[in-house]
Amino acid sequence: MNSLEGVVVQIQGLSSSAGDISRLHVILKQAEESLRSESTRLSPILNQLDPSNHSLGYLYILEACTSASVSKEQAAMLVPYIARFISYCAPEQIRLAPEKFIAVCKRFKDQVMLLGTPMRGVAPLQAAVRKLQNSSEHLTTLHPEFLLLCLLAKCYKTGLSILEEDIFEVDQPRDLFLYCYYGGMICIGQKRFRKALELLHNVVTAPMSSINAIAVEAYKKYILVSLIHNGQFSTSLPKYTSSAAQRNLKNHCQPYIELANSYSTGKIAELEQYVQTNEEKFESDNNLGLVKQVVSSMYKRNIQRLTQTYLTLSLQDIANTVQLNSPKEAEMHVLQMIQDGEIFATINQKDGMVRFLEDPEQYKSCEMIERIDSSIQRIMSLSRKLTTMEEQMSCDPQYLAKAGRERQRFDFDDFDTVPQKFNI
Template sequence: MEAVEKVVAQIQGLSGSVADLGQLHHVLKQSDELLRSNSARLGPFLDQLDPSLHSLGFLYLLDAYTSSPIPREQANEVVLLIARFINSCLAGQIRLAHDKDQVMVLEAPIRGVAPMLTAIRKIRPSSEHLTTLHPDFLFLCILAKFYKTGLCVLEDDVFEVDQPRDLFLYCYYGGMIYIGLKRFGKALELLHNVVTAPMSTLSAIAVEAYKKYILVSLIHLGQFSSHFPKYTSSVAQRSLKNFCQIYLELAIRYSSGNIADLETFVQGNKEKFEADNNMGLVKQVVSSIYKRNIQRLTQTYLTLSLEDIATTVKLSSPKEAEMHVLQMIQDGQIHATINQKDGMVRFLEDPEQYKTCGMIEHMDCSIQRIITLSKKLTAVDELISCDPLYLAKVGKERQRFDFDDFDSVPQKFNI
């Protein structure tokens, strides 16, 4: 244990200045294996350090301390220790050890949500930067069912990403949070980013995202197109469908509008959907087909009785039809009124005239975001255009295809 005591002494002596922190970071990286081999005995040494002064060293010891299984009786104590460190640590020090920002759930995800959010705000250079903690935070929010808390980071525009895997997980977990909030349009955006992101080998995250993308498309749009955008990687275009055959078959059954056939298919593949933890979404797909069939009726009829709707859409009773219609009116999926006396439904036109103050403000906000994005893209384009590695690669490629504007002048022939 003398070696560990020496490391602790160096942490206490080299945490005072920026110049010393570089040397301390080097020492800690060299001592990482030593600390992990003594992980079970690091508790007393942590008590000797102040996380608000010795943040970098405290982080290395804490990471080593939690690298081995924590006994159940100590779990609450360790959670409090981690929370105390996150709340009091110095952002400038812990950013040096970006490879150590890991979360410990310890069967108490609710208790980790707030400290994790604090940690993200401390270590990220700006709100536009995606850190390795973002996916962990969103995962905690899902485990704790704190979906609205996840919006704290999901509503930030992200332009800087360090690791591709972080982006995949961020979009996948973010899509799950939006699904939990029934905001299927936003969920589609994030799942679409996972499926179409550049990849050299097929990612398991992309496969799971594609399954949910199919289901959410059916729920939100009432249809699914199996054609990939042109910018999708060739790996994804070749392989994704092979791993999602029953989901593609589900989409085909859905498009037919045959409710009985769809329900039979779902029951026949129930175990597979449950194994993927997607049975809840599949049930919403089945429920949504009733709504899609009701929406089709609005394109044909101006008025229709609840009894006729129930018969046409294959619902069990006019009362069930009424509940579906009321829910669709509340969600803004259709515009209609129900006459309770005679049970007649009158379908109406969309009342939105797109000239209210709220709509104008919404459009202005969208335009400002597009302008900001355009400026970001221009800045990135200029940065890449000046990058020596990019210019060197482009130069090599150009040599293969760069020909003179004119053919060489033919030799003069004597006639």
């Protein structure tokens, strides 16, 4: 039974029913060491198995095949096998050995990166996430791996498809940090700055006993995206932010906080000078492109401020006030802002005048009503979910035990520090 041929026979004969698959699982566990010792001879065996019918056995063979380091040539041979397996494997079988499925998928990600073809891994890893998930609310260890490949392959829209789902169940805290960080970067790539801020905010404010590199890098991008999207940044973090983050994040991101301070003055020349002085730092952080977007956004903010003061203004006056090089450049900025819905205005090409308008949205169209209704339905769903989670937590033995200990401590403290009473 320890021979490879015997294992193949068992896989082929015990993959038809739930009872047989349970027996096969026991046999495969016993043969695990011998499979790994024969890892160099296993790849031909894969041709004798069907990944859809023999998913559990196929998984054990693949895991053993990829357990040792592989060369570029070996990766080129294994990648098609793994991609086909992920696409066709039966979820109920691979969930019997989720740790092995995760290991194979992570090695698959490493192999497509070794080959320099991250695009080849995007669709298979998206399928792997779906097959490993218990529900769409479950954040698996493969979520960050998938989003990383989307980033490397610049498949931002594919990554967005998974970021729209609300997450309530997390396997490992590190998975949440990476999921939100990579997700924030994907949203930045798609100019979805509001969603990017939400995800980066989750990283910065997540519970942590000590500061970590992911949170530091997320905070740097959080500052930059706040300036681009909101035109301002506050160093104050919410009360629920961990004390480790409250104490240390600012110290690790001082150049970015100083950038925000320079931005708040509204003086484009000073901002550009600061960026030029610290260009090497921003480039080493791979944030120089985002910093340049911050500089560009200041022109927009200064133009938006003009709409609060003037009803009409010439393109020359806009160029002078905002410190643009020419009326033509001012016209291009204004046109782009009108197209993006950032201001409401009309341009008279004949006399070079810009007329600023009020927001024409009356919030009574069918489309707007549908959007509002959709938002209300989502909020109601989230409220029900939070109520359910609160009820489950209130019945959790570990939570009750800890709450009981805390209650005793506070009761004792209150007894020793009874507040003085006054007659009024």
